[in-house]
Amino acid sequence: MILKIVKYPEPVLQKPGEPVTEFNEELHRFVADMFETMYVSQGIGLAAQQVGVAKRVTVIDLSMGKDPAQKLVLVNPEIIEREGRQYEEEGCLSFPEIREKVVRAEKVRVRAQDENGKWFELDGDELLARAFQHEIDHLDGMLFIFRMSALKRDMVLRHIRKMQREGTW
Ligand code: NI
Numbered sequence: 001m002i003l004k005i006v007k008y009p010e011p012v013l014q015k016p017g018e019p020v021t022e023f024n025e026e027l028h029r030f031v032a033d034m035f036e037t038m039y040v041s042q043g044i045g046l047a048a049q050q051v052g053v054a055k056r057v058t059v060i061d062l063s064m065g066k067d068p069a070q071k072l073v074l075v076n077p078e079i080i081e082r083e084g085r086q087y088e089e090e091g092c093l094s095f096p097e098i099r100e101k102v103v104r105a106e107k108v109r110v111r112a113q114d115e116n117g118k119w120f121e122l123d124g125d126e127l128l129a130r131a132f133q134h135e136i137d138h139l140d141g142m143l144f145i146f147r148m149s150a151l152k153r154d155m156v157l158r159h160i161r162k163m164q165r166e167g168t169w
Contacts, residue, residue, distance in 0.1 A: 047138030
């Protein structure tokens with residue numbers, strides 16, 4: 001089922017997610033729906049808050065559905081190591097058409113549970129490291145505009161307000 005992606009400034013986007021404690025059929029269905037929703041929107045990552053649910057669940061797939069081996073489900077994830085620095089453009093499905101550079105760690109190690117509750121650790125660098133940091137930020141209620149410089153953030157927010165007035169946001 002394709003879920004509705006909420007856009008900024010929907011309040012749920014800034015709500016920290018509740019930890020997941022039940023690894024049941026309902027969670028599996030939710031994860032499947034998140035992948036389906038992300039693929040139709042051509043995203044590489046989607047957090048539960050973006051479909052209106054404040055829970056610590058995110059899906060990532062850098063191949064956008066082309067390579068099943070790249071499908072990642074992170075439940076209750078945490079970044080346990082960070083290294084280096086990168087400064088690259090990011091977008092977000094809750095901020096359609098907005099792309100800005102954001103400072104992130106170059107490499108991270110993540111600890112998370114899969115959809116059956118099994119803990120695992122995973123390393124990512126470059127784009128994957130950015131996806132981990134961007135999506136785990138979402139689970140904390142943190143949005144990429146708050147990782148930008150104040151100047152860029154003001155520009156983005158002015159642009160959004162203008163689109164809201166024109167009815168195009
Ligand atoms: Ni996002």
